Amino acid sequence: MADKYRIFGAEVSPYSVKVRSYFRYKNLPHEWIVRDSNTMAEYQKYAKLPIIPAVATPGDEALQDSTPIIETVEARVPEPSIHPDNSALRFLSELIEEFGDEWGNKWMFHYRWARDADQVSAAERIVGAMMPDSPAEERAKMAEGIRERMVGRGWVIGSNEQTAAMIEESFKQGVALLEKHLAGRKFLFGGRPSLGDFGLWGQVYNAWTDPTPGAMLKAEFPNTCAWIERMLDPKAEGEFETWSSLEPTLSPFLERDVRLFLKWSDANAKALAAGDEEMSVDLDGQEWKQSVGGPQKYHAKTLREIRKKYSAVSSDEEVRKILADSGCLEWLSS
Ligand SMILES: N[C@@H](CCC(=O)N[C@@H](CS)C(=O)NCC(=O)O)C(=O)O
Structure with a gap:
């Protein structure tokens, strides 16, 4: 049995940092593991869905989806509560x-993903975290690929000409x-x-x-x-x-x-x-x-x-x- 929770996530993932802040607040022993090329195999042991965060509990249980992760841990460790009494x-x-x-x-x-400056910044940070050991040229190529893919995915969150x-x-x-x-x-x-x-x-x-x-x-x-x-x-x-x-x-x-x-x-x-x-x-x-x-x-x-x-x-x-x-x-x- 491990002595810590392990959170597989990324700084650019809002749901991952949400869960990490929760663990910090609860003062629960945990390790923040950036899901990258080195940790991918370990992450995949726990991830039923290809999303982050994924949490491995000290008992080696796998948890995913930030709301159920927090609800599960909160039920086990209720203090300090994140819920008002009222x-x-x-x-x-x-x-x-x-x-x-x-x-x-x-x-x-x-x-x-709407403007050049943001696209470039996010794609670079995603690649920097995902492939920390790759040569700069390879990272730049990968960043361009991510940027192209993500720019075309506004429909996932309903961003389009009319809603922007x-x-x-x-x-x-x-x-x-x-x-x-x-x-x-x-x-x-x-x-x-x-x-x-x-x-x-x-x-x-x-x-x-x-x-x-x-x-x-x-x-x-x-x-x-x-x-x-x-x-x-x-x-x-x-x-x-x-x-x-x-x-x-x-x-x-x-x-x-x-x-x-x-x-x-x-x-x-x-x-x-x-x-x-x-x-x-x-x-x-x-x-x-x-x-x-x-x-x-x-x-x-x-x-x-x-x-x-x-x-x-x-x-x-x-x-x-x-x-x-x-x-x-x-x-x-x-
Ligand atoms: N409802 C999920 C959403 C998780 C989610 O959408 N995660 C994104 C990153 S923020 C993801 O993993 N996307 C695919 C990937 O990064 O491989 C939660 O609350 O945890």
């Missing part, structure tokens, strides 16, 4: 995690709301990190490492940048707050960003169920149109999961009111 706040944190994983990823992925500006606007407005919320506050729910912080942070941290969104964050959003740096190795610095102190600045984020994401996710699930190849949804007066297929099935699955989590707390008056007031309820209770 069930309404706990659900909001889970909802923000879902938002980060499924919509924050559109922000990150779109910016990473909507995604960028969503990032700018979303981060502007976070910036206000993080003024004088260490984490999204108060003095310690929640599940919602880990999920959203993995994406925003990765965007911060990319030239275009990184420059924007550094120029305009100092509170968000401080949170990004704090979340790399987060420590409990206080307690979770109550809804009354969070509400003034967290409500606007739920009302705009999370509500629109849920509306999109509902439309995506309906299009898949109907066997459509395209989906279109009105997001506050702007039409979002994208192809749907294999990659979008995962969003439908996580929508079912978050609805299940909502249904477990739906008798709680406080959570119903918060979700109804922010326009999120109708997408969670269907």
Whole structure:
């Protein structure tokens, strides 16, 4: 039996760094193993799906998919808890995690592959981590190949001519709301990190490492940048707050960003169920149109999961009111 967890991941993978920050916060003995040409064979022993992160537990069990990884470990090592005691706040944190994983990823992925500077930077970092021992010439060739492949894959996250500006606007407005919320506050729910912080942070941290969104964050959003740096190795610095102190600045984020994401996710699930190849949804007066297929099935699955989590707390008056007031309820209770 190993004495540590092993996390196979990469710095450029938002879900990998999300899990690594969680392990750091929980103070769990772990080794961060960059999945590269040297560690690939070992990674493949644990990875049922060809994705990172993959975690090997001290008992040599294989875990994949960041949300179940965190849920499994949290059930085994509950302290310090990443869930507020209050069930309404706990659900909001889970909802923000879902938002980060499924919509924050559109922000990150779109910016990473939309412009030359970001494409070059990301492709170089991916190759630098994957093939550290290869000659520069080989790495440059590989980086060009990755760049070409990824630039053509915007459809995976629904980035296309019609949605590009909507995604960028969503990032700018979303981060502007976070910036206000993080003024004088260490984490999204108060003095310690929640599940919602880990999920959203993995994406925003990765965007911060990319030239275009990184420059924007550094120029305009100092509170968000401080949170990004704090979340790399987060420590409990206080307690979770109550809804009354969070509400003034967290409500606007739920009302705009999370509500629109849920509306999109509902439309995506309906299009898949109907066997459509395209989906279109009105997001506050702007039409979002994208192809749907294999990659979008995962969003439908996580929508079912978050609805299940909502249904477990739906008798709680406080959570119903918060979700109804922010326009999120109708997408969670269907
Ligand atoms: N839902 C999964 C998503 C994992 C995922 O999409 N990982 C990406 C990197 S961020 C991946 O492994 N892509 C294929 C690859 O890098 O080989 C999770 O939360 O862990």
